[in-house]
Amino acid sequence: SQKIEQNSEALNIQEGKTATLTCNYTNYSPAYLQWYRQDPGRGPVFLLLIRENEKEKRKERLKVTFDTTLKQSLFHITASQPADSATYLCALGQYTGRRALTFGSGTRLQVQP
Amino acid sequence: EAQVTQNPRYLITVTGKKLTVTCSQNMNHEYMSWYRQDPGLGLRQIYYSMNVEVTDKGDVPEGYKVSRKEKRNFPLILESPSPNQTSLYFCASSLRDRAYEQYFGPGTRLTVT
Numbered sequence: 001s002q003k004i005e006q007n008s009e010a011l012n013i014q015e016g017k018t019a020t021l022t023c024n025y026t027n028y029s030p031a032y033l034q035w036y037r038q039d040p041g042r043g044p045v046f047l048l049l050i051r052e053n054e055k056e057k058r059k060e061r062l063k064v065t066f067d068t069t070l071k072q073s074l075f076h077i078t079a080s081q082p083a084d085s086a087t088y089l090c091a092l093g094q095y096t097g098r099r100a101l102t103f104g105s106g107t108r109l110q111v112q113p
Numbered sequence: 114e115a116q117v118t119q120n121p122r123y124l125i126t127v128t129g130k131k132l133t134v135t136c137s138q139n140m141n142h143e144y145m146s147w148y149r150q151d152p153g154l155g156l157r158q159i160y161y162s163m164n165v166e167v168t169d170k171g172d173v174p175e176g177y178k179v180s181r182k183e184k185r186n187f188p189l190i191l192e193s194p195s196p197n198q199t200s201l202y203f204c205a206s207s208l209r210d211r212a213y214e215q216y217f218g219p220g221t222r223l224t225v226t
Contacts, residue, residue, distance in 0.1 A: 004155065032213055043117075043203050043217030044156070089155070099144060099212035100171055103155035 002028045004104035006090055012110045019077040021107045023090030026071060028102065030092035033066055035075050038087045038106065047088075048075075080111045115140045117218035119204050125224045126194055134189045134221050136204030142216075143209035145187040146171070147179065149200040150220075156203065162187055163209060194225040 005024045013019050023033070032051045036044035050057045050066045050073070057064045063076040077084050087108045091101040117138045126132055138145065146161040148171075158171030162181040176198055178190040187206075191198060204218040 008153070034213065041220065041222075043205075043220050045217070046214065049213055091156075093213055095212070098158075098161055098169060098171065099207075100146065100158040100161065101156070101215065103148075103157075105153050105155040 002026070002092075002102055004028075004090060004092060004102060006088075006104035007107045008105065010108040010110055012112060013080055015081060015111055015113050017080055019080045019084070019109055019111070021075040021088050021090075021109065023073040023075065023104055024071060025092060025104075028071075028092055029068075030102075031094045032092070033064075033073050034091045034093065034101070035062075035064060035073075036089040036091060038089055044089055077109075080109075082111045082113050085109055085111050115216070117204055117206055117216050119202075119218040119221050121221060122219065123222050125226065127226055128195055129193050132191050132194060132223075134191075134202060134204075134223070136187045136189065136206075136218060137185050138187075138204075138206040138216070139185065140206060140216065141184065142206035143184070144212055144215075145181065145204065145206045146215070147177070147187070147189050148203045148205065149173065150203060151200050159189070159202075194223075196225050199223060199225050 035047045038044045065074045087106040089106045090104040143164045147159040148156040150156045160179040162168045202221045205215040207215040
């Protein structure tokens with residue numbers, strides 16, 4: 001069955017450093033991969049999408065890489081700020097079929113001032 | 114403001130008492146979906162709808178029903194709730210051909226005692 005793994009342990013870093021979160025998957029060939037931010041008691045908020053034929057995507061302080069051979073995505077937040085503290089979810093999807101997103105369980109990031 | 118709304122946001126109920134969680138979107142989206150989020154399991158799709166009167170099962174449909182009589186509304190019905198349905202529920206919507214741009218509601222925290 002499909003499986004997505006994200007670090008279950010919280011990631012603690014100092015303000016200004018780069019945070020790197022990992023998403024690994026098995027038994028899946030996604031058309032695209034997404035990263036979401038989720039704050040406590042809130043719904044996921046879309047951050048970035050990267051397609052299967054793309055290696056890297058950037059948006060402001062965010063960078064995502066996608067290696068379909070390794071079946072892995074890395075999510076980087078540069079110059080991190082305490083406001084970046086949240087849980088970050090990785091999700092895989094297809095353009096056809098029931099279009100469900102398959103989510104990882106998320107990694108909690110804590111940026112210390 | 115474009116948004117997905119859910120009601121209620123919090124609900125505590127007892128086993129066997131039928132309940133409905135409403136979901137409404139104002140973006141004219143064809144695709145709507147329900148997910149549940151449990152610790153360590155990520156979000157899992159319960160039911161989805163491609164358009165009015167078109168619904169189908171997701172990964173974890175047991176114990177749930179849905180209906181799609183209008184484009185904007187997609188209620189989730191628990192005919193006889195059980196404690197294992199205690200969870201955080203999210204509704205999401207998107208244009209049918211842009212399912213990679215799903216917008217999530219704020220969530221409904223349900224506790225069944």
